[in-house]
Amino acid sequence: MTLLNETHDPARKSWVTSANGHEQFPIQNLPFAIFREANTKDQWRGGVAIGDSILDMAKVAALNLLHGDAKRATQAASETSLNTLMGLGATQNSALRLALSNALLEGSEHQAALESCLIAQADAEFNMPCHVTDYTDFYTSIHHATAVGSLFRPDNPLLPNYKWVPIGYHGRSSSIGVSGQTFPRPVGQTKKPDASTPDFGPCQRLDYELEMGVFIGQGTTLGQRIKITEAEQHIFGMCILNDWSARDIQAWEYQPLGPFLAKNFASTISPWIVTTEALAPFREAFTRPESDPQPLEYLTSEANTQVGNLDIALSCLIQTEKMRQNDQTPQQLSASNFIHSYWTPAQLVTHHSVNGCPMTPGDLLGSGTQSGPEADEAGSLLELTQGGKKSLTLDNGETRKFLEDGDAIIMRAHCRRDGAVTIGFGEVVGTLLPAVF
Amino acid sequence: MTLLNETHDPARKSWVTSANGHEQFPIQNLPFAIFREANTKDQWRGGVAIGDSILDMAKVAALNLLHGDAKRATQAASETSLNTLMGLGATQNSALRLALSNALLEGSEHQAALESCLIAQADAEFNMPCHVTDYTDFYTSIHHATAVGSLFRPDNPLLPNYKWVPIGYHGRSSSIGVSGQTFPRPVGQTKKPDASTPDFGPCQRLDYELEMGVFIGQGTTLGQRIKITEAEQHIFGMCILNDWSARDIQAWEYQPLGPFLAKNFASTISPWIVTTEALAPFREAFTRPESDPQPLEYLTSEANTQVGNLDIALSCLIQTEKMRQNDQTPQQLSASNFIHSYWTPAQLVTHHSVNGCPMTPGDLLGSGTQSGPEADEAGSLLELTQGGKKSLTLDNGETRKFLEDGDAIIMRAHCRRDGAVTIGFGEVVGTLLPAVF
Numbered sequence: 001m002t003l004l005n006e007t008h009d010p011a012r013k014s015w016v017t018s019a020n021g022h023e024q025f026p027i028q029n030l031p032f033a034i035f036r037e038a039n040t041k042d043q044w045r046g047g048v049a050i051g052d053s054i055l056d057m058a059k060v061a062a063l064n065l066l067h068g069d070a071k072r073a074t075q076a077a078s079e080t081s082l083n084t085l086m087g088l089g090a091t092q093n094s095a096l097r098l099a100l101s102n103a104l105l106e107g108s109e110h111q112a113a114l115e116s117c118l119i120a121q122a123d124a125e126f127n128m129p130c131h132v133t134d135y136t137d138f139y140t141s142i143h144h145a146t147a148v149g150s151l152f153r154p155d156n157p158l159l160p161n162y163k164w165v166p167i168g169y170h171g172r173s174s175s176i177g178v179s180g181q182t183f184p185r186p187v188g189q190t191k192k193p194d195a196s197t198p199d200f201g202p203c204q205r206l207d208y209e210l211e212m213g214v215f216i217g218q219g220t221t222l223g224q225r226i227k228i229t230e231a232e233q234h235i236f237g238m239c240i241l242n243d244w245s246a247r248d249i250q251a252w253e254y255q256p257l258g259p260f261l262a263k264n265f266a267s268t269i270s271p272w273i274v275t276t277e278a279l280a281p282f283r284e285a286f287t288r289p290e291s292d293p294q295p296l297e298y299l300t301s302e303a304n305t306q307v308g309n310l311d312i313a314l315s316c317l318i319q320t321e322k323m324r325q326n327d328q329t330p331q332q333l334s335a336s337n338f339i340h341s342y343w344t345p346a347q348l349v350t351h352h353s354v355n356g357c358p359m360t361p362g363d364l365l366g367s368g369t370q371s372g373p374e375a376d377e378a379g380s381l382l383e384l385t386q387g388g389k390k391s392l393t394l395d396n397g398e399t400r401k402f403l404e405d406g407d408a409i410i411m412r413a414h415c416r417r418d419g420a421v422t423i424g425f426g427e428v429v430g431t432l433l434p435a436v437f
Numbered sequence: 438m439t440l441l442n443e444t445h446d447p448a449r450k451s452w453v454t455s456a457n458g459h460e461q462f463p464i465q466n467l468p469f470a471i472f473r474e475a476n477t478k479d480q481w482r483g484g485v486a487i488g489d490s491i492l493d494m495a496k497v498a499a500l501n502l503l504h505g506d507a508k509r510a511t512q513a514a515s516e517t518s519l520n521t522l523m524g525l526g527a528t529q530n531s532a533l534r535l536a537l538s539n540a541l542l543e544g545s546e547h548q549a550a551l552e553s554c555l556i557a558q559a560d561a562e563f564n565m566p567c568h569v570t571d572y573t574d575f576y577t578s579i580h581h582a583t584a585v586g587s588l589f590r591p592d593n594p595l596l597p598n599y600k601w602v603p604i605g606y607h608g609r610s611s612s613i614g615v616s617g618q619t620f621p622r623p624v625g626q627t628k629k630p631d632a633s634t635p636d637f638g639p640c641q642r643l644d645y646e647l648e649m650g651v652f653i654g655q656g657t658t659l660g661q662r663i664k665i666t667e668a669e670q671h672i673f674g675m676c677i678l679n680d681w682s683a684r685d686i687q688a689w690e691y692q693p694l695g696p697f698l699a700k701n702f703a704s705t706i707s708p709w710i711v712t713t714e715a716l717a718p719f720r721e722a723f724t725r726p727e728s729d730p731q732p733l734e735y736l737t738s739e740a741n742t743q744v745g746n747l748d749i750a751l752s753c754l755i756q757t758e759k760m761r762q763n764d765q766t767p768q769q770l771s772a773s774n775f776i777h778s779y780w781t782p783a784q785l786v787t788h789h790s791v792n793g794c795p796m797t798p799g800d801l802l803g804s805g806t807q808s809g810p811e812a813d814e815a816g817s818l819l820e821l822t823q824g825g826k827k828s829l830t831l832d833n834g835e836t837r838k839f840l841e842d843g844d845a846i847i848m849r850a851h852c853r854r855d856g857a858v859t860i861g862f863g864e865v866v867g868t869l870l871p872a873v874f
Contacts, residue, residue: 169606174797
């Protein structure tokens with residue numbers, strides 16, 4: 001089963017020479033963002049990353065070079081958010097990808113015209129790529145679920161439903177921001193284990209969560225179910241997601257209805273959305289240990305089994321206030337891979353809609369923290385410090401159990417594979433400010 | 438402490454004579470909806486209920502009769518959704534209420550002009566009153582929490598955090614519909630207590646939840662906290678909410694992150710939003726049993742203690758397919774009152790934003806099922822049938838443990854009090870269709 005086409009051809013080079021060999025944005029990638037020239041009040045608009053530049057889709061639309069589906073998709077991509085583009089669906093988005101790939105290809109007849117549509121990424125600022133219509137966070141790493149479960153419920157870490165149900169819960173759209181987001185340390189109720197009454201004050205156990213985000217493309221109406229065989233047609237693409245978490249608030253509030261204020265003060269995503277089609281070369285078989293139950297029939301398809309998984313290398317770094325003052329580069333905290341996910345993106349979409357829940361272009365599905373099986377593959381401080389029992393010592397001598405004011409967390413994601421051109425998701429950066437209290 | 442003004446004066450009568458003595462929509466109410474003439478493709482627009490009629494706010498805006506804040510608010514109310522009106526905030530909405538109350542008053546100079554802006558409610562159809570930006574569902578009835586807790590966790594019905602934390606969780610916006618909503622019985626995973634593997638199929642324990650909804654008006658930015666003394670300034674108004682629930686799906690999926698597919702297949706709200714100001718005559722003291730902890734300081738204010746609670750009588754009725762075939766009117770299942778809520782609307786808003794979570798005009802906060810202390814005040818079948826152990830026998834001989842295909846659930850809400858004119862919220866009707874399986 002191959003999902004590859006000419007746009008994935010490793011031999012393709014672009015006349016945008018910075019794209020060739022670019023570790024994030026070669027011509028095989030072509031991710032979307034919403035951008036404008038920095039320090040202006042220009043209209044936000046869609047752009048496509050190519051090497052060190054952005055192809056301004058509003059300018060491309062004005063040139064009227066493309067035709068048919070690609071033309072309609074270009075118009076959608078020139079809007080102030082990508083929701084319309086997402087809603088066009090896989091066929092039109094694929095047509096746009098092919099047209100852009102050809103137009104950016106070495107020797108394209110459109111080179112002269114499109115050169116006027118480029119802006120350096122260094123000169124741009126980014127907005128949210130779309131209006132997030134609804135946000136759902138899943139819990140797809142069994143390693144994370146087991147590690148966190150053993151801290152919150154030592155006697156019962158992995159609940160009996162975990163291997164059957166892609167566990168998820170609704171999150172908050174209003175506090176999702178794009179890379180560069182800053183937010184004050186949240187304030188709220190916490191309770192010490194031996195206290196009889198709760199405390200009120202700034203969170204003492206602030207954490208990040210290393211996740212991937214899945215953006216829904218074409219939507220559905222109430223009562224409509226997305227079959228597993230059609231699920232990927234409804235996925236526009238993926239981004240990096242940092243689902244900041246206040247562990248002490250979470251521990252006190254989360255029963256019986258789940259996390260609430262522990263999660264909804266901020267979540268940060270990368271500006272770039274890498275499309276489903278761009279990820280095709282990095283697909284993997286979806287497998288389960290023989291001792292685990294196989295997914296129920298509605299979560300099973302031949303394509304999902306053969307190529308439903310994705311090989312996306314993830315890393316998480318910290319840059320403290322002191323590191324910034326001393327011009328020290330960020331230090332890596334952990335590295336993991338999306339391939340450890342217990343459920344595939346298609347399974348998440350199918351499960352989410354199996355009850356008739358309407359999906360909307362711009363819905364964001366978080367993968368949940370992508371911890372791997374090894375201790376240094378943990379996607380949160382909660383896991384790396386064993387719930388704050390163990391201190392991490394950074395290279396500059398600072399120590400961390402949880403985040404301190406001024407800490408910036410940087411997350412990166414790449415797809416690398418023999419025979420394919422490496423692509424990247426850019427990065428997501430978020431910075432914790434002191435509590436306003 | 439009085440929040441009453443001339444718009445609440447019981448002596449006020451309208452030149453719209455059907456409003457005088459109207460049990461829902463006298464001149465003292467003036468709730469908002471989004472409507473158009475039924476069976477047309479007219480633009481949706483805001484309207485205000487007055488007696489049996491709707492005052493068409495787009496036509497009022499075109500007449501240009503009102504001035505200042507009331508004029509700006511009228512323009513906002515003529516849009517296709519009420520989000521802009523909600524975002525104007527309490528001062529401008531109060532100005533609009535006063536101007537409309539005066540313009541609809543017997544003897545108003547505007548009577549002749551405004552008569553052309555009326556349409557009979559019987560000739561209208563309704564849309565969602567606003568785009569629901571984020572939906573949060575709380576759990577404010579301690580009677581419901583205890584009853585449900587004893588079914589899901591017999592050994593541990595009311596968790597230790599309940600009396601301290603206004604427990605809430607994020608819900609799904611995309612499946613919220615306006616009264617008249619129909620939806621197929623949801624399909625999903627369930628597991629019988631003694632089974633080793635889950636089943637897949639239509640929900641067997643479909644339930645309603647009798648709730649009130651709180652709509653946020655003026656919003657906040659990330660990091661901004663709404664103090665309890667300012668919380669009501671951020672509440673635009675309230676509606677009736679039926680939070681449909683699939684109990685068997687819920688029991689299997691809800692741990693550890695809360696309800697998900699058990700809730701997000703449909704939620705139905707009344708078309709009319711009764712404003713915070715219209716509810717002023719029905720305020721009550723907020724009290725706690727002496728044996729219960731008093732709320733933490735951030736959830737306490739003099740005004741909240743004195744008049745933070747609301748006396749809203751609620752009722753829930755069923756009309757089965759057979760009842761409709763035989764032209765039988767709906768039969769009441771239970772009646773309750775919002776006054777049993779363990780937390781006030783102001784406390785919900787303050788708690789929700791205490792961590793800096795941004796609130797947006799159009800956010801909907803569900804109260805949670807409003808069960809009262811008595812068995813016949815239960816706001817769900819789960820409670821009325823003791824988790825399906827006991828059958829309800831309807832007047833026509835039909836029995837119910839949970840809902841059957843074709844059942845319609847009708848919820849109503851009224852505020853009645855000596856010395857005040859009775860006002861109502863209209864009703865919310867939703868109908869369960871057979872599963873598509």
